[in-house]
Amino acid sequence: MKIFHFIILVRLNGKYFGTGFTHVPGGDDYRNRSVLSYHYYCIILSVIPVPGNSTIPTFDRVLCDDVEGPALFRSVQTDLNQLGGSAFLTEFGGCDESPTCDEQLDWGLDSADQFLQSWAYWGNFLGHTPTVKRMARIYARAIAGKPLAMQYIASQREFYLSYYIDPTITQPTEIFVPSIQFPQQSYNITVNAPLKWKLDSTNMNIILVEPNEQLVKSKDQAVIGVVQIRPTM
Numbered sequence: 445m446k447i448f449h450f451i452i453l454v455r456l457n458g459k460y461f462g463t464g465f466t467h468v469p470g471g472d473d474y475r476n477r478s479v480l481s482y483h484y485y486c487i488i489l490s491v492i493p494v495p496g497n498s499t500i501p502t503f504d505r506v507l508c509d510d511v512e513g514p515a516l517f518r519s520v521q522t523d524l525n526q527l528g529g530s531a532f533l534t535e536f537g538g539c540d541e542s543p544t545c546d547e548q549l550d551w552g553l554d555s556a557d558q559f560l561q562s563w564a565y566w567g568n569f570l571g572h573t574p575t576v577k578r579m580a581r582i583y584a585r586a587i588a589g590k591p592l593a594m595q596y597i598a599s600q601r602e603f604y605l606s607y608y609i610d611p612t613i614t615q616p617t618e619i620f621v622p623s624i625q626f627p628q629q630s631y632n633i634t635v636n637a638p639l640k641w642k643l644d645s646t647n648m649n650i651i652l653v654e655p656n657e658q659l660v661k662s663k664d665q666a667v668i669g670v671v672q673i674r675p676t677m
Contacts, residue, residue, distance in 0.1 A: 462519060462522065462523050462526075463480070463523055463527075465523070465527055466526075467527065468527050468528060468529055472528070474529075475527070475528030475529050476528070476529070477529070478527070478528065478529035478530075479529060479530050479531065479532050480520065480523055480524065480527065480529060480530070480531040480532065481531075481532050481534045482516070482520055482531065482532075482533060482534065483533070483534065483535040483536060483566075484513065484516055484533060484535075484536045484552060485536065485538070486504075486507070486508035486512055486513065486548060487512060488504050488507055488508065488512075489504060489508065489544065489548065492504075494542070494544040496542070498542075498543065498544070499543045499544065499547065500543075500544050500547055500548075505547070508548070508551070509551050513551065513552075513555060514555075517555055517558075517559045517561075520559070520561075521559065530562075531561055531562075532561070532562045532563070532564070533552070533556055533561050533562065533563040533564070534563075534564050535564065535566040536548075536549075536552045536563065536565065536566060537549055537552070537565040537566050537567050538566040538567050539567070541574070541575065546578070549565075549578060549579075550578075550598060553579070553581060553596075553598070554595075554596075554598075557581075557583070557594050557595050557596055558593075558595070560591055560594060565579055573624075576624060577624055577625065578598070580622035580624045580625050581596045581598065581622065581625075582596050582603040582619065582620065582621050582622070582625075582673055583596065583603075583619070583620055584605050584617060584618065584619050584620075584671075585618050585619070585620050586615070586616075586617060586618040587605075587607050587617050588607075588609065588610055588613040588615060588616060588617045588653075588654070588655075589607045589608045589609045589610040589613065589617070589665075589669065590607055590608040590610070591605075591606075591607045592606040592607050592608065592668065593605070593606050594606075600674075600675075601625060601626070601674075601675045602672070602673065602674050602675070603619075603671075603672065603673040603674075604670075604671070604672055605617075605619065605669075605670070605671040605672075606668055606669065606670045606671075607668070607669055608665060608666070608667070608668055608669075609638060609639070609655050609659065609665070609667050609668070609669045610665055611655045611659050611660045611662070611663050611664065611665065611667075612663060612665075616652040616653055616654045617652070617653040617654070617669075617671075618644075618650055618651070618652060618653075619650070619651040619653065619671065619673070620649055620650060621649055621650075621651060621673065622649065623648075623649055625675075626675060629643070629648065630675060630676045630677045631673050631674060631675050631676055632673070632674050632675075632676055633651060633671070633672070633673050634671070634672045634673075634674075635653060635669070635670065635671050635672075636668075636669060636670040637656075638655055638656055638659045638667050638668075638669055639653055639654065639655060639656065639669045639670075639671065640653070640654055640655075640656050641653045641654070641671070651671075651673075653669070653671055655667075655669070
């Protein structure tokens with residue numbers, strides 16, 4: 445088993461104005477093993493909490509979901525463009541089971557998909573099935589090419605992935621499908637013509653997606669692969 449070591453960079457001076465780093469520790473040789481760590485909590489909801497079981501007021505929702513949150517993710521992307529490496533939303537959530545909490549969790553999860561970010565929830569939900577189900581999502585844990593878009597629509601339990609296929613990569617794209625959301629593989633998979641798929645024989649929660657033989661022979665790297673997953677029950 446291979447063990448990989450990564451350098452974690454933590455955002456130091458504010459959400460929206462970058463880290464202050466001009467390069468990753470160790471210099472350019474470490475760009476491919478450096479990870480930028482950051483957190484997200486909407487400020488106004490911390491300063492003026494929403495009481496009880498109330499939903500987020502319209503003004504607060506616009507400020508959080510249309511202004512503050514997107515500004516954070518764009519700032520992270522700006523840092524990555526300069527520093528290289530990848531990013532990891534290492535803390536969000538940390539709230540009770542109120543409608544406000546649920547709305548912010550859903551927004552954070554959807555945005556992490558949109559910006560292709562890894563994430564870690566802050567809080568203790570071990571053994572709490574409703575929260576586990578809310579956090580359990582389909583996602584591509586490895587992509588054999590350059591990702592274009594990934595989206596999981598939780599309300600419909602539908603997943604979409606598109607990427608430029610790299611036929612020189614010998615390992616498949618790996619997509620995780622949580623059994624708590626899709627018991628007994630209760631889903632349909634659709635891939636476009638350049639792709640084929642199968643279940644991982646060692647882990648039935650993993651779908652393996654590969655380019656077809658014709659594309660592998662051509663070595664064409666301008667072909668887009670599309671994967672869609674929909675529930676059957």
